[in-house]
Amino acid sequence: MGLFMILFTLIGGITLSAQSSINGTFSRKAGTIETTLLTFLTGTMFLTIFILFFGSGNVLALLDAPKWQLSAAFMGTMYLLLTVMAVPRIGVIATNIAGIAGQLIIGVIIDHFGWFNSLVIELDAKRAFALLFMIISLYFIYKGNKGSNKENS
Amino acid sequence: MRFISYLLALLAGAALSFEGAIYAELGKTIGQIETSFYNFFMGSIILGLLWLFFGKGKISYTLEAPKWSLLGGVLGVVYLTSIVVSVPFVGVGITMVAVIIGQLVMSMVIEHFGWLGSKKIKINKEKIFAVISMIISLILIN
Incomplete structure (x- = not known):
C-alpha cells in the first residue's frame, strides 16, 4: 500500500510541475492573480461535478x-x-x-x-x-x- | 535584506507541509475529494477577493488563450488529492519527498524539450546527479 501511495504522490508532483509550466505561460499575458484565480475556479468546477457523481464523503460536515x-x-x-x-x-x-x-x-x-x-x-x-x-x-x-x-x- | 527573502521562501515551503498534514486530517472526516473541493472552493473566494482589490492583469485573456493553457486547475486537483490520500498512509515526510521528486524530474523533462511554452533548457550532468541523489533519498526515507 505504501509503495502504491508513493507512486500516486509522484504523479501528483508530475502534474504539479506541468501545472506550473502551463500557468507560467498563461500568466505572462493574463497576470499572476488572474492565473491563480482561474486555476482555483476551474478546479472548483471540475470537483463539483466529480463530487456529485463520485463523492462518497460528506461536504456538509465541513460546517462541523x-x-x-x-x-x-x-x-x-x-x-x-x-x-x-x-x-x-x-x-x-x-x-x-x-x-x-x-x-x-x-x-x-x-x-x-x-x-x-x-x-x-x-x-x-x-x-x-x-x-x-x-x-x-x-x-x-x-x-x-x-x-x-x-x-x- | 536578502536573508529575509530566503526566510520568506522557507516559510512558503513550510506552509505547504502544514497544509498537507492538516488536510489529511480533514480528509479523514469529510472525505478526500470533498477536502480537495473545499480547498479549491475556498481558494476561489480568497483569490476572487485578491483579484477584485489587487488584480492588475487581464482576466479576459482566458477567452483568447489556447485551450491547453487553461488546464492548470485540473492538474492542481490531481496534486492536492494525491497528498490528502497519501499522508495518512505514509506520513508527511515521504509524501513531500515523493511530490518534490515528481515535480523536479518532470520540470527537467519539460524544460529539456521546451514543452508547454517553457524555455528550452537542456538536461546536464549536474541535473542527472541531482536525480540520483533524490532517488537515494527516497529509498532511505521509506
Whole structure:
C-alpha cells in the first residue's frame, strides 16, 4: 500500500510541475492573480461535478469540522503570496530551492512529533541521511541551472 | 535584506507541509475529494477577493488563450488529492519527498524539450546527479 501511495504522490508532483509550466505561460499575458484565480475556479468546477457523481464523503460536515482544519486553505494562499514576494529579490530557482527545503524540514518535524494527529515517524539516522541527500540534490540543481543559464546568455 | 527573502521562501515551503498534514486530517472526516473541493472552493473566494482589490492583469485573456493553457486547475486537483490520500498512509515526510521528486524530474523533462511554452533548457550532468541523489533519498526515507 505504501509503495502504491508513493507512486500516486509522484504523479501528483508530475502534474504539479506541468501545472506550473502551463500557468507560467498563461500568466505572462493574463497576470499572476488572474492565473491563480482561474486555476482555483476551474478546479472548483471540475470537483463539483466529480463530487456529485463520485463523492462518497460528506461536504456538509465541513460546517462541523474544527476550524483549525479549515485554516489549511489559507496556507496555500500564503505559499503563493510569500513566493511572489521572494522571487523578484532572490530569483525563481533560489526561491524554489528554499521553498523545498522548508517543505522537507517541516514535513519531517511534523512526522517526528506527530502534529495534527498524523502518523508518528521518528527522525532517525536513516531519515537524517535522506534529508542530506535531498540537500545534495538541491545543490546540484542549483549548480546545473547556473551552468545552463550561462550557456543560454 | 536578502536573508529575509530566503526566510520568506522557507516559510512558503513550510506552509505547504502544514497544509498537507492538516488536510489529511480533514480528509479523514469529510472525505478526500470533498477536502480537495473545499480547498479549491475556498481558494476561489480568497483569490476572487485578491483579484477584485489587487488584480492588475487581464482576466479576459482566458477567452483568447489556447485551450491547453487553461488546464492548470485540473492538474492542481490531481496534486492536492494525491497528498490528502497519501499522508495518512505514509506520513508527511515521504509524501513531500515523493511530490518534490515528481515535480523536479518532470520540470527537467519539460524544460529539456521546451514543452508547454517553457524555455528550452537542456538536461546536464549536474541535473542527472541531482536525480540520483533524490532517488537515494527516497529509498532511505521509506
